[in-house]
Amino acid sequence: MKPVRDDHGNRYLLLKRSERASLVRDPETGDECYVQNDRLEFVAESGLETAAATIDDPVRTLLTNVHDEKTLGLLVELENRGALGVRTLLDAYNLCESDLHGRLTVLSSAGLLAEIDVAGERGYRLTETCELALEAIRTDETAENDENEEPPLE
CATH class of the missing domain: 1.10.10.10 (Winged helix-like DNA-binding domain superfamily/Winged helix DNA-binding domain)
Incomplete structure (x- = not known):
C-alpha cells in the first residue's frame, strides 16, 4: 500500500489503481472510495507511517x-x-x-x-x-x- 494525498490534502492508502480512478482507504476510518487519478499524488512516506499517523501524537x-x-x-x-x-x-x-x-x-x-x-x-x-x-x-x-x-x- 502506497500513501497518497488528494487535492484537498486528505491522506489515503492506495489499494488499487486503474486507468482513471484509484481505490483508496482512509487510514483513520477504514472507509474505502474511488478517487480520480488526476486528483491524487504520491506521498514520500511509507504506508505504515501513514497508518501510524492515525494514532494521537x-x-x-x-x-x-x-x-x-x-x-x-x-x-x-x-x-x-x-x-x-x-x-x-x-x-x-x-x-x-x-x-x-x-x-x-x-x-x-x-x-x-x-x-x-x-x-x-x-x-x-x-x-x-x-x-x-x-x-x-x-x-x-x-x-x-x-x-x-x-x-x-x-
Missing part, C-alpha cells in the same frame, strides 16, 4: 520512545509521585546511574520529561505530552486500582 511519542517496562514504570512513578530529584530516583528504583541517565536522556529528548530543580538538585517531571499519552492508554480498571493503592515506599 502523544501516544505515538510514548510508544516509539519507551522500549521496556522499567522505562514505562519510571514514567508511571513520576506521574504518581510528581517531580523527583535524580538522587531519589537512583535510591528508590534500583537503577544504576548510567541506565537511569540513558532513560532520562531519551525521555527528555522525546519531550516526555522536563528537567527541573527539585530541592536544589536536578530532577525531572512529566511533560503535558507524557501526561496525555499515559491518560490515553490507561484503562478504567487501571485508574481504579491506582486510586486504591498505597504510595510506594522510598
